Amino acid sequence: MIKQDVIIIGAGMSALIAAHKLAGKMNVKIFTKNIKSSNNSWRAQGGIAAAVHKNDSPCNHYSDTLKAGCLHNDQGAVSILVEEGVIRLNNWIASGMSFDTDSSGSFLLGIEGAHGRRRILHAGGDQTGARMMEYLYNKAAIAADIQIYENEQAVDLLAEDGRCTGIITKGTDERVYEHHSHFTILATGGCGGLFEATSNDPSIIGDGIAMAYRAGAALSDLEFLQFHPTLIVHNGITAGLASEAIRGEGAILTDEKGSPIMRGVHPLRDLAPRDIVARVIEGYIQQGKQAYLDITPISNFRKSFPAISKLCESAGISLENNRVPVSPGAHFLMGGVITDTFGRTTLPGLYAIGETARTGVHGANRLASNSLLEALVFGERAAENILKESDKIYQALSQKERLIEKQNTSCRAPVLPTRKEIRSKISLSLGVERDGEELKSLESWLHGHGAEAHAYADRSCWDRETIERSNMLLTGWLMARSALERTESRGAHYRTDFPHRDQNKWQGKQIIRQIQPKRATVIN
Template sequence: MRRARRPVVVIGSGVAGMATALAAAPAPVRLLCRAADGSGSASALAQGGIAAALGDGDGSGAHARDTLEAGANHNDVAAVRWLCAAAPDTVAWLAAQGVAFDRGPDGRLQLGREGGHGAHRIAHAGGDATGAALVRALRAQVQTAAHVQWRGGVDAEALLLRDGRVAGVRVRDGQGRHEEIEAAAVVLATGGIGALWAHTSNPPGADGAGLALALAAGAAARDLEFVQFHPTALAVEGHSLPLLTEALRGAGARLVDSTGEPLMRDLHPLGDLAPRDVVARRVWQACRQGGGAWLDATSIEGDWRVRFPTVLAACRAHGLDPRRERLPITPVAHFHMGGVATDLDGRSSLPGLYAVGEAACNGVHGANRLASNSLLEAVAGGRRLGAVLAAAAPAAGQGVHRWAERGVSLSPESLSALRGLLWRAAGPVREAVALRDAWRVCAAAADAGWQMRLAKALLRAMRLRRRSLGAHCREDRGCPM
């Protein structure tokens, strides 16, 4: 009897995971995620749009130049050129999947502008709710795809290695029951690491679990030190803070200090639309000096319920009205440029293990991601990886095997303490002694939980890069403030 083909296992239900699953047809796919209903991905919270050179006078070359400049030219140039060239087709593919992009009366896309971009090239869907629109459309496609089996409510906690090749995964459900799944390939689409910081724009599940699993199995990592901080989250109590999209500044909002003076005056040619690392450091500095930082969006015209419904709802939930008053802001951990080292096809250093989206690092973002390139990379990269997996020959199923365990999790109290430690030592501005002391804390407690070991790896990378570059600002090494 012929044995059934082992499935491709995709871990993660954000747009990167779903795009990969759809593009892998006709290969069987098992799509796994922590939340029972598939919710909780950072994709759904994304307020920015999809960057693509679709406007008159714009082109993929200009998009690439802006990407390289924002990334401090630490980017892989070939990866950047590929992504920017793939952007228009990515938007067209998403529209074909049912994403209703915002359009003008003439039917043309309404293109916005965000920090670091030299042109209006951001396509949105539902104003500042683009991520949610993408998730809805792709989920509808996945749920009707005959080759995809969706399973929520499970956490991947170990990888099966057979003769040095990743050949499966072990998952645990909410009742503590385990299941071992043999796989033709395993794809990590588990998102970023922002939830390891005290203040973040990410959901709690963006805690680096996939990266930790890959490191436990021996996969190579890349650029772990580059963590982007979004400069404008609403400064309220809590861990996951409401984001105030950069598109607000593109529409005329201004960054000011407590007296109403412009924060970005004479600091960068693009002013309030400077790359995120520059703006985040300035806001961080203003907050640490005690006066605080503010976003004044009162000059923005139009219907906020159409243009910025997510921001409006978040502000009003905290008793604020962005149409009539300035908003207190703080930087927050937002996006990880580093991750599992991959090539453009998503291959890691371990045969059989792939990564895509924020969990992966193929060099496209360099030292600092350009605004709205993240959803673009997730979709374009997922489609490319899925096509590779669809054409891949089945791997052999025999050989010596072992399980690579991620390990136990930290207690809630220890996790909270770790978040505070990383916020203080590994924020938008860093310094050698604080990094060393934080690394020592994590090294001493490495057996307490996998989050501590992951933080130790992150801090080690931050210590080893002794000069400032992009989002990695070493105050003791001449970081431009």
């Protein structure tokens, strides 16, 4: 039997998890616009959450996830996450993926914000993402039917007769190709690179969201962007992320005088949900003050957190003072391309997994360390569904790949704002706290620079940089529209003009509004 073809856009954890599930049964092509390490999975410090301890349960994990998500979660999806997560993670551990253990062989479980108990597995202390990615790439290297194409930018999705049939790509030589496939998976990550301060790889700018929108797939919850409260900052420069695991091991958030700043704010104090901690620290910054992580309670900090120690030292921050300057930064998008619990989008043939997808598990605010678990669970479920659906797809691919030699010579690429300009505008209006007038101003500015028009343009003749900035403008515009539509404060979306947080007054999530009915639907 001839193997069918699957294209995956993105090379992070969810992409590799799906690829491995498909390997041996289908031909898998992975495209990434930069090198394969230019994604957020390599940067994941905190770990992966799962109720693996005998004193824990999926029910407890489920409850914590809903509380952190401000009851905006898809409860069915959360049940799948926490119940299947334990089973699927144990399967990977049995196959060789390792996590930190004590001398008796028991997992060294950490605790992070909004978790009721210790359930975070780590690898290499604060190098969980890198260790897991190394393991997955080593397995991919010996899989004959997994091919990885670096520096090949996905420009758009191909669709025929209402079904996604592949992608258009552009290499560093600016040559344009069509790649046809039976199934296509978006795994392009979130959009942290739209902001000046972010924990993300700067290349993560919402490409998948823009491509899905242009192709007509439905989007949801784009207003819910989580800001991590503790990015490491020094002399106004972001050096990296200080994992929440540091606070889980006893570090305390303080002001410049060393006084705790979370006391009396929330019962969980330093381990309160991220949106709450981020707003407290943002308040200090708005007053021209600096917040710090006091790491004095952590013995042998360098051994426990080697990657974070290296980040601090590279930035010129002396750990001898036992305090690390921190500030909030864009971290994780809870919304994205709407999928069901099998990764299927509203466009047949197109799947979305990882941070690109809006599975509904995170609600309005992601519970710490649930992202890697989501990548594992729903990456595998998407692959399993593709294998099941492949029996129904019989059409042959007349041409798997072709070079588009004759481009539109009359096409002129637009003159767009610089990345710096776009990031500055988006950071100002779509930050930790938002205001209706500022959101309107941002929406108008983005619209004035062609954000909406780019949803219809033929971009294959544009250069790679222009395409990326176009995606930045379009994704930012969609987020601004979504943030304007939600006239309440919930989780990571905080409106200063609608600050009330009484959960009895929270609106339902099925507020449907078609921003662009001819192309796509955004559901708030």
